[in-house]
Every structure is written in structure tokens, then in C-alpha cells.
Amino acid sequence: MNHRRKITVIAATTLLLSLAASSFLLHRVDQLRPQATLDEVLFLSSPAVIKRASLGYDGLMACIYWTRAVQYFGYRHHYHAASYNLLAPLLEITTRLDPHLIIAYEFGASFLSPQPPQGAGEPQRAVELMQYGIQQNPDNWRLYYDLGFVYYMDLRDYKKAAEIFQHGSQLPHAHPFLKILAAQMAQHAGEYDTARMLWSATYENTEDKQIKENxxxxxxxxxxxxxxxxxxxxxxxxxxxxxxxxxxxxxxxxxxxxxxxxxxxxxxxxxxxxxxxxxxxxxxxFPFATMGLPPGYTSRPALRDYH
Amino acid sequence: MKSSIPHIASNTFREAVRDRVLYNLIAFALLLSGAAILVGQISIEIEKLVVINLGLTAVSLFGVVIAIFIGIGLVSKEIEKRTLYTVLSRPVRRWEFIVGKFFGLAGTLTVNTFFMAIGVFAALFYVSHRFVRADALIFVALYFIILEFLIVCSLSLLFSSFSSPLLSAVFAFSLFVIGSFSADLRNFAAMAHGVSRWLATGAAYLVPNFSAFNVITSIAHEQPVAGQLILQNTLYALFYAAMALSGAVLIFEYRDLK
The missing domain is CATH 3.30.1300 (Pantoate--beta-alanine Ligase; Chain: A,domain 2)
Incomplete structure (x- = not known):
């Protein structure tokens, strides 16, 4: 083996060994220092500052923050966390960066509104998010549908829900079921049939696999x-x-x-x-069932750290 | 007499290719294909939005970085290597040298953008499985990005004509950042009074308005771009680049190269 070849073999071996060793050590360090604070820290919380810092590439930043909101919610939801402190600020930043990112309003409301552990238990913030969405996208009937949904399902304000559905049904291209929902809500608010109708409408009006599964x-x-x-x-x-x-x-x-x-x-x-x-x-x-559950039942053990 | 501009431009282009500038396409392809595959798994319903936003943002940022880092060395490198003297000893005027360099760099960036655009459309097809009419709007965003490059190229050349590469990079990058806030600058100017108002307004109109060229977010949402904006942005970019280029020519014309 000539000198150059020898150096090549030694250097390549050292490179691979060092890479493997550093990866192994990093894994060990991660175990010693759990993701204590990273998940709970929003280094920049002002949407205006983040918008400025994005140098005009705010669409990409909105996608990043939306993904972060999804990951934050998904992780905490998986461990049945009792609180979702960063969810509302993350959604606010996302929608301020890109006010036309409709999915952030639709999903955001369904993340924020239900009580923990199914959601953040912040229906009022869900309403604020949807109201901002409607202000920015006044012709989008789906936002009215989602806002009415929050009023119906989580705030149990059937009168307001009927008003919102009625308002949304008057928009151009609004789906006809909004009119039916408004009428149904006024007559049979709180009944299972009405709730079934809402969820069936949600199922039929989305292409997203996760929304359909939900x-x-x-x-x-x-x-x-x-x-x-x-x-x-x-x-x-x-x-x-x-x-x-x-x-x-x-x-x-x-x-x-x-x-x-x-x-x-x-x-x-x-x-x-x-x-x-x-x-x-x-x-x-049946994670969303409210009846037929054993007394004191909690579906899965919650992570102690996530309250 | 036949103009030397095309020769200088083609040499500049060849030199950029030799400097492996187009290697950035590999990083771009990896970034885009990675994002297209990954985002579908970690986010909800934004695959197409991410491909458009990330793709066009990367085209813009990669191009701006190339424009700055190649542009600042176009004159100084020739002086350092003493090749400038050989060029200028031939029947090449100083202004032709600057203009040729500008077109060479602009051509490099246009070719680079062309290949990146193919990558954006390929990734878009991968996530959507089809093209829709609104996808054609991406061409408008790409066109605006090229206009943006023309301004950055001309500014890099302007700084390169009188300053060191390091300072030129700092100046050009700072102007890019300030230019992204030019709308704010005009708003500040409107709030000021007296002389400071005039100064701030002057500064606001002097720095390039890069925010006018950024239509990525609206195009990602399939919102059309007004024909008037296309026309006026085109004229603005051409006039601004001409202004900066004229400044570079003026400075270089009187520069002592001994």
C-alpha cells in the first residue's frame, strides 16, 4: 500500500468512526438533557417582528410556523397534555404572516376549541382566530361554517351558531347545507342529529385524510x-x-x-x-365519547411533564 | 466598431460556470425534494404551498447571494489578477467592460433561475400530480425574481467599482435588507416633519424597493397579479438597474487603475 492510499484509508476510517461516535454521544446527551425547554419557548412572540424579520418571505415563514403549530399540538395531544400554552400564539403568528392560509384557521380552531386533552380548551381564542380569518377572507364560507361549529360544539351558544351559519349561507358559492344547518340549529339545537349533521358535513367537505378520520x-x-x-x-x-x-x-x-x-x-x-x-x-x-366510560376513566397515561 | 459587450458577457458567464456557481442547483434540488417529501408527513394540507413558497424563496435567496458574491468580485478580481489591464489594452472601453460584466452575471442568474424553475415545477407535479391554470402564475413570480436580480447585480457592480470585495458585500447585502423594508421607510418618512421628512423621503426613494417584487405569498394562494404591476415593476427594475450601472460606469471611468 503506497503512502497516499494509506492516508486515504486511515482518514476515511477515522471520519466514519468519528461520525458514528459523535452521533452516539449526541444521543446519550439528549437522554441526559430531555427537551426541557425547547417545546415551551417561543423566542419571538410578536407576529409583527417575525414578519419584518422574514424580509418579505412571509409565506414560507407562515408555512414553518404552521408546521410548528401542528407538531406542537400533535405531540402534546399524543401525550394527553393538560395545557397547550403556545398553541394560540403560534396560530396567531401563522395567520398574521399569511392571512390567507385558510387551513390554519380551520384546523387551528379545532385544535384550540375542544377541552383538554382533545384540544387546548380555549374556545374564545378559537373564536378570535376565526373572526380574524373572516375579516381577512370575507368571502370564504368555510370560515363561517367553522366559527358556527365552535359556537355550537364548544361554547354551546346555539343562537350565535345559527346566526353565523345564516350569515355564511348568504355568501356567494356558499354550500347549501349552511342554510339547513342554520334552520336545524334554530329548531333542534343540542340534539344528536344536529351534531351528526355537522360532523357528516365536515367529512363530506374535506379532502384531507386527517380531517375525515377526525x-x-x-x-x-x-x-x-x-x-x-x-x-x-x-x-x-x-x-x-x-x-x-x-x-x-x-x-x-x-x-x-x-x-x-x-x-x-x-x-x-x-x-x-x-x-x-x-x-x-x-x-x-372511542376517544371523543362522553358517555359509557368507566368512572374515573382517563384514556391514556398523560406525560407528567405536560401540564 | 463592433461592441465588446457580448464577448465580455459570455466570458463572465463562462467564468461563473467554471467557478462552479451552478453547483448551487444541487443544494436547491435536495432542499426542494426533501421538503416536498417531508412536509406531507409533518404538516397538514400545505404541501403545495410549501413547494411554491420554499421553491421561489430559495430561487430568490440563492440568486441574491450569487449576485452579491459574484458581483462584488467582478471588477476587483480582474484588477487583482491583472487581467483587467490586458482587457483594457484592447479596443474595449471601460463602460463596455462594466456593462458586459453586468449582462454576463444577469445571464448566469437567468440560466440558474431557469433550472431552478424546472425543479420547482417538478416538485409541484410530485405533490399535486397535475398542473392547474393558476400554476402559470409562478412564471410571474420568477420573472419578478429575475428583475430583482438585475437590481442586485447592478448594485454589486456599483460597489465593486470603488470598494473592496468585503465592503462591497456588506453594502450590497445591507441594501438588500433595507430594500425589503422600503415600504416601512416611506411610512416613517410620512410621519417625519421638516428637513428630516425630505431626507427620509429621499432615502426611501433611493433604496431599491424589493418588496414590490415579492409576490410569492399571493401567488401561492393563486391570487392573480395585475398587468399594471408587471409593467411598472419591469420599468422600475430597468431604470433602477440602469441608474446603478451608470453610477458604476461613472466611477470606473474615472478610477485610477495604476
Missing amino acids: AIEHLRALRVDEDVQHLQQAVTRFGERTGRLPENTAELAAAEHLPGIPLDPDGHPYKLTPEGRVEVRAPDD
Whole structure:
């Protein structure tokens, strides 16, 4: 082996070994120092400053901040965090950088509005975000739909929701279902059918896979809530009639002349506890269900650090 | 007498290619293809927006960096290598040398932008699987970016004609940053009074208005660009570049090269 070849082999080997060693050590250092503060720090919180600093390339900056908001929400949501302190500022920066980034309003509201751990539990900030979106994009009927959705689902302000849907339905190219929603809201606010209609409309009016999956999850949860409510009423009736609780759902079904043993959306039979409570067998499969859950149930262990 | 400008321009272009300037295309291709694949996985519904925003921003920033770093050395390098004396000993006038250098650099950047544009459209096709009529608006953004390059090239040459490469880079880059805030500068001027108002207004009109050329965000949202803006931006860029180039010619004409 000549001298030059020898140097090449030694240098190449050293390079590869050093790269492997530094990667390994970095991994170890990361384990010693968890991402303590990075996730919770917004070094620049003023949208105006960030817009200036972007030197006119604010569209790209908006995409970066939107991705950051999605990642922030997704990570904390995954670990069922109890708070989402940076979510609203991240969305505010995103939409100030690019006021026409419609997806940031639509998703942002659905991140901000629901109660933790499903969302940040900040419906009022979701309303503010949507109002800014409508101000910047006054002809976009979808923003009215999303704002009405927040009023209906999270603020339970059915009158306001009906107003917003009505307003949105008058825009050019607005989807006709906004008119139906406005009417439905005025007459049957708070009913399962109305909520089902909203989620079905959400499912049908998006091409995004994740939005569709989210809508399906909500529709499944609605069915569970409705089933459990009906079954619980049947248990009460059974008790009043016989002076005892039914042994199981089969006895309940026979006594109430149900077409068969009641099944949840996954095809599993509902469970009847000795105390007469109707529950789903796999509550983790219905993250948005509000009924049929065991007492004190929390779906997955939350990360202690994320409160 | 036949003009030497085309010869100087083509030499400048060849020299830039020899200096491996077009290697930036590899970095650009990696950046864009990486973003196109990655963003779909880590974000929601902005794949196309990111490809357009990132693609055009990269075209613009890469081009500005090339324009500054090549432009500042166009004159000083020739003096340093003493090749300028050989050129000027032939029937080449000083102004022809400057104008030829300008066209050579502008040509390099146009070719670079052309290849980058192919990359942007390829990435766009990858994420959208089809082209729509509104995608043609990207050509307007690319055209504005080339106009922006003309101004940066002329400014780099202007600074290069009297200053060292390092200072020229600082001046040119500072003007690029200030030019991005020119609208703010005009707003500040409007708020001032008396002499300071006149001075601020003068400064606001003297620095290039780069924000006028940035239509990337609106084009990403498929918002059309007015024909009047295209026309007026074209004229503005041509006049501004002509102004800076004339300044470079004037300075270089009287520069003592001994």
C-alpha cells in the first residue's frame, strides 16, 4: 500500500468512526438533557417582528410556523397534555404572516376549541382566530361554517351558531347545507342529529385524510353517546318495572324488545355493570365519547411533564 | 466598431460556470425534494404551498447571494489578477467592460433561475400530480425574481467599482435588507416633519424597493397579479438597474487603475 492510499484509508476510517461516535454521544446527551425547554419557548412572540424579520418571505415563514403549530399540538395531544400554552400564539403568528392560509384557521380552531386533552380548551381564542380569518377572507364560507361549529360544539351558544351559519349561507358559492344547518340549529339545537349533521358535513367537505378520520371518530363517539343514553333509559325503565337491575344486556334486550344485543360501532356488545351502568368494552377506541366510560376513566397515561 | 459587450458577457458567464456557481442547483434540488417529501408527513394540507413558497424563496435567496458574491468580485478580481489591464489594452472601453460584466452575471442568474424553475415545477407535479391554470402564475413570480436580480447585480457592480470585495458585500447585502423594508421607510418618512421628512423621503426613494417584487405569498394562494404591476415593476427594475450601472460606469471611468 503506497503512502497516499494509506492516508486515504486511515482518514476515511477515522471520519466514519468519528461520525458514528459523535452521533452516539449526541444521543446519550439528549437522554441526559430531555427537551426541557425547547417545546415551551417561543423566542419571538410578536407576529409583527417575525414578519419584518422574514424580509418579505412571509409565506414560507407562515408555512414553518404552521408546521410548528401542528407538531406542537400533535405531540402534546399524543401525550394527553393538560395545557397547550403556545398553541394560540403560534396560530396567531401563522395567520398574521399569511392571512390567507385558510387551513390554519380551520384546523387551528379545532385544535384550540375542544377541552383538554382533545384540544387546548380555549374556545374564545378559537373564536378570535376565526373572526380574524373572516375579516381577512370575507368571502370564504368555510370560515363561517367553522366559527358556527365552535359556537355550537364548544361554547354551546346555539343562537350565535345559527346566526353565523345564516350569515355564511348568504355568501356567494356558499354550500347549501349552511342554510339547513342554520334552520336545524334554530329548531333542534343540542340534539344528536344536529351534531351528526355537522360532523357528516365536515367529512363530506374535506379532502384531507386527517380531517375525515377526525370526523369519523366524532361520528362514532356520537353513536356511542346516543346508544348509551338510550340503553341507560332502558335500564331505568327495567328497574322501575321489575324492581331490580337486568343481569346483562341480553336480558335487557329481550325485556325491551330490542332487535338484538346492542353493539357499539365496532361490533362489540355494550357491557352492563352490576351497578346498572352501560359501558363500552374498549373505551380507548372511542376517544371523543362522553358517555359509557368507566368512572374515573382517563384514556391514556398523560406525560407528567405536560401540564 | 463592433461592441465588446457580448464577448465580455459570455466570458463572465463562462467564468461563473467554471467557478462552479451552478453547483448551487444541487443544494436547491435536495432542499426542494426533501421538503416536498417531508412536509406531507409533518404538516397538514400545505404541501403545495410549501413547494411554491420554499421553491421561489430559495430561487430568490440563492440568486441574491450569487449576485452579491459574484458581483462584488467582478471588477476587483480582474484588477487583482491583472487581467483587467490586458482587457483594457484592447479596443474595449471601460463602460463596455462594466456593462458586459453586468449582462454576463444577469445571464448566469437567468440560466440558474431557469433550472431552478424546472425543479420547482417538478416538485409541484410530485405533490399535486397535475398542473392547474393558476400554476402559470409562478412564471410571474420568477420573472419578478429575475428583475430583482438585475437590481442586485447592478448594485454589486456599483460597489465593486470603488470598494473592496468585503465592503462591497456588506453594502450590497445591507441594501438588500433595507430594500425589503422600503415600504416601512416611506411610512416613517410620512410621519417625519421638516428637513428630516425630505431626507427620509429621499432615502426611501433611493433604496431599491424589493418588496414590490415579492409576490410569492399571493401567488401561492393563486391570487392573480395585475398587468399594471408587471409593467411598472419591469420599468422600475430597468431604470433602477440602469441608474446603478451608470453610477458604476461613472466611477470606473474615472478610477485610477495604476
